[in-house]
Amino acid sequence: MESVQAIKQRFGIIGNSTSLNRAIEKAIQVAPTDISVLVTGESGVGKESIPKIIHQLSHRKHNKYIAVNCGAIPEGTIDSELFGHEKGAFTGATQTRAGYFEVADGGTIFLDEVGELPLTTQVRLLRVLENGEFLKVGSSKVQKTDVRIVAATNVNMHEAIEKEKFREDLYYRLSTVDINLPPLRERQEDIHLLFRKFASDFALKYKMPTIKLTDNAVQVLLKHRWGGNIRQLRNIAEQLSVLEQNRTITAEVLRSYLPVTAGTNLPAVIKTSKSESDFSSEREILYKILFDMKADLNDLKKLTLELMKHGNTKDVEKNNETLIQKIYGDDENEETLNYEEPIAPNTEVLSIPEHAAEQEEIIPVQDKYHFAEEIEEEETLSLHDKELELIKKSLERHHGKRKLAAAELGISERTLYRKIKQYDL
Numbered sequence: 001m002e003s004v005q006a007i008k009q010r011f012g013i014i015g016n017s018t019s020l021n022r023a024i025e026k027a028i029q030v031a032p033t034d035i036s037v038l039v040t041g042e043s044g045v046g047k048e049s050i051p052k053i054i055h056q057l058s059h060r061k062h063n064k065y066i067a068v069n070c071g072a073i074p075e076g077t078i079d080s081e082l083f084g085h086e087k088g089a090f091t092g093a094t095q096t097r098a099g100y101f102e103v104a105d106g107g108t109i110f111l112d113e114v115g116e117l118p119l120t121t122q123v124r125l126l127r128v129l130e131n132g133e134f135l136k137v138g139s140s141k142v143q144k145t146d147v148r149i150v151a152a153t154n155v156n157m158h159e160a161i162e163k164e165k166f167r168e169d170l171y172y173r174l175s176t177v178d179i180n181l182p183p184l185r186e187r188q189e190d191i192h193l194l195f196r197k198f199a200s201d202f203a204l205k206y207k208m209p210t211i212k213l214t215d216n217a218v219q220v221l222l223k224h225r226w227g228g229n230i231r232q233l234r235n236i237a238e239q240l241s242v243l244e245q246n247r248t249i250t251a252e253v254l255r256s257y258l259p260v261t262a263g264t265n266l267p268a269v270i271k272t273s274k275s276e277s278d279f280s281s282e283r284e285i286l287y288k289i290l291f292d293m294k295a296d297l298n299d300l301k302k303l304t305l306e307l308m309k310h311g312n313t314k315d316v317e318k319n320n321e322t323l324i325q326k327i328y329g330d331d332e333n334e335e336t337l338n339y340e341e342p343i344a345p346n347t348e349v350l351s352i353p354e355h356a357a358e359q360e361e362i363i364p365v366q367d368k369y370h371f372a373e374e375i376e377e378e379e380t381l382s383l384h385d386k387e388l389e390l391i392k393k394s395l396e397r398h399h400g401k402r403k404l405a406a407a408e409l410g411i412s413e414r415t416l417y418r419k420i421k422q423y424d425l
Contacts, residue, residue: 002028002057011049014197015190019182023050030177031057036129038114038174039152041181044229050179051110051150060148063107066100071113078121080137089138101134101145108148114174115155115166122167125149129173149174184229188222194230195221198237209247211240216251224258283390283410290386388423391416395425 004024007013013024030037031054039047048067055065073081080089084099100109111117117125128134129149133142151174160166184191195213203210213221226232236257240249390409398404406416 004028007053011053013046013049014194015187016193017182017187017190019180020187020190023179023181024053026177026179027053028057030054030179032059034148035176036148036174037150037177037179038157038171039150039179039181040157041152041154042183042229043154044231045181045183046230047152047154047181048110048112050181051108051152054150055108055110055148058108058148060107064104065108065110066104067110067112068100069112071116075118078118079124082121083124083134083136085137086139089136093138096136099134099136101128101147102143104147105145106147108150111149111151113153113155114151115153115157115160117166119165119167122170126167126170126173129170184226184233191222191226191233192218194233195237198234199241202238202241206241208241211237211244211247211249213249213254214251217249217254220251220254220258286386387419391419391423392425395420 002010004021007024007028008015013020027037027050037050037054039050041047051067052065055061068082070078079085080093080097080099082099082101084097084102085093087093087096111125124134128145128147132144132146134145135142155166157166157171157175161168161171184194192213199211228235236254239257240254244253246253391405394405394408395402398408402416402420403413406413409416
């Protein structure tokens with residue numbers, strides 16, 4: 001078994017970080033087997049090197065090695081690319097074509113960006129992993145293949161599974177062994193080493209003196225976040241090598257080549273603007289208050305109708321003691337209900353508590369049902385009117401733009417359109 005250092009020299013891998021060495025060790029150990037491997041890591045960390053190491057150290061090294069970028073193949077043709085198709089299977093299929101799994105029989109297929117595979121293709125791939133069988137597009141004949149699959153992705157697979165964008169059973173088939181390559185910001189001891197290697201390579205390529213960094217420039221290099229990882233570092237080294245006349249690079253010059261938006265390894269700034277969830281919470285609170293107000297109004301209506309029907313305040317107070325306490329509270333210093341006898345043959349007196357109103361109101365008997373109707377009208381002014389008011393305000397605020405208004409209200413644009421038609425706005 002070759003050593004980690006020998007593998008680095010053979011495949012041109014630069015770096016001495018512990019996490020990088022551990023990833024290479026796992027690749028060396030798993031290579032002689034036929035176990036499926038999933039290589040994970042951010043974009044630009046060099047995931048494509050691991051499948052090459054695994055293939056070259058395996059018993060399949062003399063057979064085909066095919067690298068497929070799953071994210072670069074259109075969804076409509078990826079099944080044909082991977083599994084082949086029969087003549088006439090679809091428009092433009094003028095002849096039978098062998099897919100990658102048929103061509104690479106006995107070898108290794110590297111599926112880069114496997115997280116971008118369509119769900120229908122994932123089902124086909126799962127069958128290949130389980131029993132080595134596949135069907136060409138437009139064919140009913142089952143074919144067998146002996147292919148070792150190494151996949152790579154920069155997608156968070158657990159999140160993709162939760163969002164139902166990737167099959168959980170396929171994930172566990174692919175990730176029998178998971179090899180994670182660390183981002184460049186976690187390999188600080190390798191950053192300057194890689195920069196010097198790139199600077200030397202570009203000096204030879206463009207036939208010019210090698211650029212060198214001052215001590216301050218090295219510190220800037222190490223503190224940068226490197227969102228694009230090794231690929232970004234290589235681009236910066238190439239730009240400096242080609243564009244700078246002075247071959248000694250200062251911190252100020254280096255900063256001018258680093259993207260401002262990428263930032264450094266400083267604490268992140270948290271946005272204080274309200275999110276959609278905050279607006280939803282406020283809306284729920286408003287609805288709850290409206291429902292409580294509606295319940296209180298119903299209780300008050302019930303008590304008022306009892307008074308108008310019976311006229312005997314003592315009986316009403318005794319039979320509705322719980323309801324009266326709920327509406328007006330149980331403060332002993334305040335008079336809950338205070339009524340006088342009717343002062344005219346066809347009138348009844350409705351006296352409202354002191355903290356609700358200071359004066360008495362005399363309501364004719366013949367108008368008591370009209371009074372109940374007014375209460376009923378007040379009750380209906382609830383969610384319908386509030387919803388209408390919120391929609392109007394949101395549309396006015398966004399100058400009639402339904403998409404923005406729907407986002408603010410926390411509903412879909414289709415729902416907002418339906419309510420606009422419903423309320424004839």
